[in-house]
Each structure stands twice: as C-alpha cells, then as structure tokens.
Amino acid sequence: MGAFDNLIIFEMANSHQGSVQHGINIIKEMGKIARKYNVKAAVKLQYRDIDSFIHPDYKERTDVNHIPRFMSTKLTFEEFCELVEAVKEEGMVTISTPFDEQGVTWCIEQGLDIIKIASCSAMDWPLLEEVASSGKPLIVSTGGKTIADIDKIYNFFTHRNCDFALLHCVAEYPAPFGQLQLDFIDKMKKRYRDVPIGYSGHEDPDDHMVSMMAVAKGAIILERHVGLPTETITLNAYSMNPKQADRWVESIVMANDVCSLKNEDTKYITQAEIDSLNSLQRGVFVNRDIKKGEAIARKDVFFAMPYTEGQMTSGDFYDGVVASKDYRVNNAVIEKKYTSNIKSVRSVIHDAKGMLFEAGIAIGNQFEIELSHHYGMQNFRQTGAIIINIINREYCKKLILVLPGQKHPMHMHKVKEETFQLLYGDLEVMLDGQKLNLKPGDIQTVLRGQEHSFTSKKGAIFEEISTTHVKGDSYYLDPEIAKKDLIERKTIIKEW
Incomplete structure (x- = not known):
C-alpha cells in the first residue's frame, strides 16, 4: 500500500x-x-x-x-x-x-x-x-x-x-x-x-x-x-x-x-446473486417426445420457470441442439451449451472492444483485425494476441492487445524492425533473454534478428511502429508453431 x-x-x-x-x-x-x-x-x-x-x-x-x-x-x-x-x-x-x-x-x-x-x-x-x-x-x-x-x-x-x-x-x-x-x-x-x-x-x-x-x-x-x-x-x-x-x-x-471491488481486476459475483437470478430465469422444456440423437428445433420447446440446476436456460438454447437422451413431453432439456470457434472469436472481440473503451483509445473504422492463435483458437486466451493492422506502407502502425494472462511466444523478424510503446496496462517483454517490465508511455525497440516475446498480467494495449510488415516474416522458436501454415494460426476479421 x-x-x-x-x-x-x-x-x-x-x-x-x-x-x-x-x-x-x-x-x-x-x-x-x-x-x-x-x-x-x-x-x-x-x-x-x-x-x-x-x-x-x-x-x-x-x-x-x-x-x-x-x-x-x-x-x-x-x-x-x-x-x-x-x-x-x-x-x-x-x-x-x-x-x-x-x-x-x-x-x-x-x-x-x-x-x-x-x-x-x-x-x-x-x-x-x-x-x-x-x-x-x-x-x-x-x-x-x-x-x-x-x-x-x-x-x-x-x-x-x-x-x-x-x-x-x-x-x-x-x-x-x-x-x-x-x-x-x-x-x-x-x-x-x-x-x-x-x-x-x-x-x-x-x-x-x-x-x-x-x-x-x-x-x-x-x-x-x-x-x-x-x-x-x-x-x-x-x-x-x-x-x-x-x-x-x-x-x-x-x-x-x-x-470497492472484491476482486480488483473484475466484478465479483456471489453465489447468492447467481441463485437469486437463476430462480427467475426461464428453463427450456420440450413440448413433445424427443428421441436420443434427434435435433431439437425451436418449435419443439417452450421456455418457462422454474429453472433447475443443469437445465438449459432460454438464453442457452440454440436451434438444432442434438438430444443426448430421450425426452418426454414437458421434460427439462439438459444439454451442453453451444461452443464453437465463432463463439470464442466473438467473445475475444468483445473483450478487445472493452479494453479499448476503458483505455479511451479510438481506432476509427479503417483497420483489419488479426487474431494470432499459435496453438489453436481453443487456447487463444493462454497464447496469442489481438493485432489491429492500421497502416502498412513504407512505415507500419499496429495496435496489439494482450489479454490478461496471455502470452505471445518467442519469435524474431528478419526484414522488419519494430518499436513498441505501451499505451495501457502492464507488459513484460523478453528481449534476447532480458526481461523488461514496461509501464504506460515506455518505449522499446526490437531490432531485426532479436528474439522477443511478451505477456501481460492484467492486460495491455501497445502501439507497434515498424518498417513495412512482410507476410511470413515472423520466425517462431517453437517448432510446433513454425511448421504451421499462416492460415492455421491466423484469423482475419474485416469488421467488428
């Protein structure tokens, strides 16, 4: 203190x-x-x-x-x-x-x-x-x-x-x-x-x-x-x-x-609060008999209270969910929530927008979003970065967002020289074996051939100014990443 x-x-x-x-x-x-x-x-x-x-x-x-x-x-x-x-x-x-x-x-x-x-x-x-x-x-x-x-x-x-x-x-x-x-x-x-x-x-x-x-x-x-x-x-x-x-x-x-926030990084939600809201939510019930393996359509269900623990809520339901067991009319639907890479991407984009809003950084509408998911989208929150490509001419400008606890793996560039300036949050940079802890406003240049990685405890936004970005100019030390095609470890988004 x-x-x-x-x-x-x-x-x-x-x-x-x-x-x-x-x-x-x-x-x-x-x-x-x-x-x-x-x-x-x-x-x-x-x-x-x-x-x-x-x-x-x-x-x-x-x-x-x-x-x-x-x-x-x-x-x-x-x-x-x-x-x-x-x-x-x-x-x-x-x-x-x-x-x-x-x-x-x-x-x-x-x-x-x-x-x-x-x-x-x-x-x-x-x-x-x-x-x-x-x-x-x-x-x-x-x-x-x-x-x-x-x-x-x-x-x-x-x-x-x-x-x-x-x-x-x-x-x-x-x-x-x-x-x-x-x-x-x-x-x-x-x-x-x-x-x-x-x-x-x-x-x-x-x-x-x-x-x-x-x-x-x-x-x-x-x-x-x-x-x-x-x-x-x-x-x-x-x-x-x-x-x-x-x-x-x-x-x-x-x-x-x-x-005061009970957790300094985010809003704390008590079990009592969850129980109170659950008691008012609508659960999903079938309006006809459903066989195991059958797709459940919107017309096959109705939403009503009371919601019971483990049941799908009206907000969880999606058209086409496959029944994992037989259901009789008026039974509660107990199925897994819908998950997909699209849902994961949407969640990440919402987090990125929130970080920019909180930092007071406006980016206009002329940009391209690049999600770097080196070990797959399912592991993105552990390893990766959100890259906002804004300008790529003889000079290049990007904003890079690092989610809380996220790490971008060790790599280097042969063509590009880049300079980071931390705008928001905390950023730890490893540069040729040296650990650098940046605070907002700090600047760090990464020369061609210098091995570097970065991570953040609470989340970070930094600006990258560099020479022209050349596709394929990132050389990763981990062979598992290095052997992947760019399409396997990049998701490009034109609008959000």
Whole structure:
C-alpha cells in the first residue's frame, strides 16, 4: 500500500489554539477514532516561522486578517516536536503544512512522513522548490486553482520526480454544497492518471454524505479540520468535534466497503446473486417426445420457470441442439451449451472492444483485425494476441492487445524492425533473454534478428511502429508453431 492509499487526514483546527496540551488532547481523540475503525489516519500540523513569516510592521496589527491568530498560536520547534511524538505514539501518520522554507526544514528535521501544501501555497514556486527537494511524499491542495494552474503544479512536481498526490478542494470556509463540484474529481483522475487524487472538505461538519460521494468518485485521500471544544474553546463553522469526526470516518469506511471491488481486476459475483437470478430465469422444456440423437428445433420447446440446476436456460438454447437422451413431453432439456470457434472469436472481440473503451483509445473504422492463435483458437486466451493492422506502407502502425494472462511466444523478424510503446496496462517483454517490465508511455525497440516475446498480467494495449510488415516474416522458436501454415494460426476479421 502506498503512502496515500486510503489515507484519512485530521487537520488541527485553528492551530490547536497554540496550546501543546490542547493539541495532544485532540491527537488522542483522533487516535481513538482511527483505532475504532482500523483506518490509516494522519494528524496534520501547520508550520510557520512567525518571526520571519509576518512583516515586522504588521506583527502587532489587529486589523489584518489571520495575523492576530497566527501570533497568538505561535509555538516553538521543540513544542511542535512534542506534538509530532504524540501523533507517533497514537500510531498515526505525521504530516505538516509548511508555509515557508523554515517550515520545510522543520518537517525534514522531525522526519515527518508526508508534507502537505495548502491551496494558498500551491503556486508559491520558491516554497515548492524547497518542498520538492525534501524527498518526502507530497500532498497538494488545489482550492481556487484553475485547470491550467493544476497543470502547472502537476508538471512542476512530475519534472522533479516527486511522489505526490492532488486534492480537489473548494477554498471557502465553510463551503456551500452548491460549490463543491465533486465531478471535478473525475476530471482530475482522467487528466492526471498516474497521480493519487483526494478530497479536502470544508462543508458542514454534521454532513457525512459528501465524504461518501467523494469516495464513490474515486478519492483515496480524505481530509477535514478537527478540534476539541471546551468551556473556553468554540469550533468554527467547518471544523468537526470528535463525535462528528467519528461519524465522518464511519461514513468513509462504509463508502469504501460499498464501492470497492472484491476482486480488483473484475466484478465479483456471489453465489447468492447467481441463485437469486437463476430462480427467475426461464428453463427450456420440450413440448413433445424427443428421441436420443434427434435435433431439437425451436418449435419443439417452450421456455418457462422454474429453472433447475443443469437445465438449459432460454438464453442457452440454440436451434438444432442434438438430444443426448430421450425426452418426454414437458421434460427439462439438459444439454451442453453451444461452443464453437465463432463463439470464442466473438467473445475475444468483445473483450478487445472493452479494453479499448476503458483505455479511451479510438481506432476509427479503417483497420483489419488479426487474431494470432499459435496453438489453436481453443487456447487463444493462454497464447496469442489481438493485432489491429492500421497502416502498412513504407512505415507500419499496429495496435496489439494482450489479454490478461496471455502470452505471445518467442519469435524474431528478419526484414522488419519494430518499436513498441505501451499505451495501457502492464507488459513484460523478453528481449534476447532480458526481461523488461514496461509501464504506460515506455518505449522499446526490437531490432531485426532479436528474439522477443511478451505477456501481460492484467492486460495491455501497445502501439507497434515498424518498417513495412512482410507476410511470413515472423520466425517462431517453437517448432510446433513454425511448421504451421499462416492460415492455421491466423484469423482475419474485416469488421467488428
């Protein structure tokens, strides 16, 4: 699990009133909640070197926003160290938001787990340079930032090889429901595919619907301000007391449970779900006596409930199924489902279309599909590839789809030189005995005469750019494949 996965951040409201003991009390309350729900939680502090952060002429001013609060909540480095130790003792992740370069130094010296950049500092380039050089995982809030601004932030940290996450945020305190724009999480996930996306909320602290919606949108980091009211301390309109924070965390846990796939690669279907649907399906019954070996036509059957286990359903039935035994009128038809290479090909084509849709790759309508089934169509999902031939001139362009768990056998080309660029998924390439694990965007050239094969764990789509493709220029190392005619190991499809 990465530094950002399923991370819940408790941000200390109003700098814990500038009191170390009050801060420790808040930390302990949040620790109880984290343990109650067994979540990965963090407490976030805020660091400013007040002596240099505020202009000397303004330190005593009470008419300038934030300055009186910052002055009254000032803590020393040693006092912040006490709070950091308290967070560690509660078994939580340590985070701080530095608002100046000295704050970054404190984060490093204290060995904090993560550095958080506030929305107001997200384009403070001198500060960001300091943060980027820290080597720490970074979380950046994007409140008040346009998509062009966020692009700059993304590129800034990407160019510096930083491990960072982005938080959707609306920098109004409190933030009205009509301004939350949670759909923007969708856009961020599509636009910044390699970066974790989260949500930092400032809405009504009694609300827990928004957090559930954010999880459903794909946010893997959730952040809220928290505090601890006392006889003398009243929380602001966007900060949660421990009871509200408890309900907030509970809602996140519930939403993750509701939204999460039981199998990360595909939809999990329970036996209870299958049984429920089977109880409503129509089974196939004969309307006349049928002899063993006789072909059963559509006119010979009727569809009705209840369906019984092992029986053909109305969806399984095909005209001409051969009876494997005698049937008497009204008997349930128990025969094998129809299988053929055509059905297998159609299933593969549907999978290929789905992969392209999921990857967001459009291929137009000028192409030819080639299924390479080196050991027969019946073994295609284990060995083979789907090749989409798009251009074949002096230059050649193909898209190659590898199904999950599928392998394309070792071979080489004498005439063609080719270059792969992985567009989607994971791809392991064996090239002259060297194993190469490609990630999206990676490029690998295969020279003439180089032996190569490829496989994918979860499925892959890669582009192949090459010199002109020449039929018969693939030389396979396995003699069983090498002796086959092209017609035996290729199926060409003009339309899908």
